[in-house]
Amino acid sequence: MLIDFHTHHHRSSLNLINVQVLHVSAETRSQALPNICSLGLHPWFMESSWQDAWHNLEELSQLPQVIAIGECGLDRNCKLPIALQTIIFQKQIQLAESLQKPLVVHCVKAFSELIALKKQAKPMMPWVIHGFHKKASVYQLLLEHGFYFSFGAAILQDQAFVADAIATIPTSRFLLETDDRQDLQIEQIYERAAQLRQISVNSLEIELLETYGKLTGN
Structure with a gap:
């Protein structure tokens, strides 16, 4: 069984856990949700009048098919002021903890x-950095502070620090994803990750199923 922990596309297969990510708006309805999904308020798509979307997220995130909150967070490249991003992110931290x-x-x-x-929130629930591709020093710092990681297309590229991260990261601290790449199959990510970790794809599948179960309770 393969796990695509973070994808913006619907894919259906008997041997795939496809965690589809949706940005929630005030108009999002439960009938439109996939069988397995992650819901959040993404800083790219937030406006100053975000409260209606937030109240909708509070309701929808309680549904059993919602296995995670997000993606959400902080982005200095988007137009929303970082102070407001922080407020919205903190509310989602609290929501993840309560659920x-x-x-x-x-x-x-x-x-x-x-x-x-x-550090301030002292969360009990895991925080997963999705699509990680930053430099080794950032990776080490995040690892030391207890973050989990979801690796995607970056591991297919010739980036030594990402390859080293995949090769050496503790078994229970990462998952794999395709993100918004419709041209990318999760099988490609698994094959490369298994190669970098010098294990079989089957062994990697077993490891990541266990990690997914611990993270989500499923």
């Missing part, structure tokens, strides 16, 4: 702030 669901984190140029928020 006992992991938090899927989007972070761009704000890792110091992210670590500070995690």
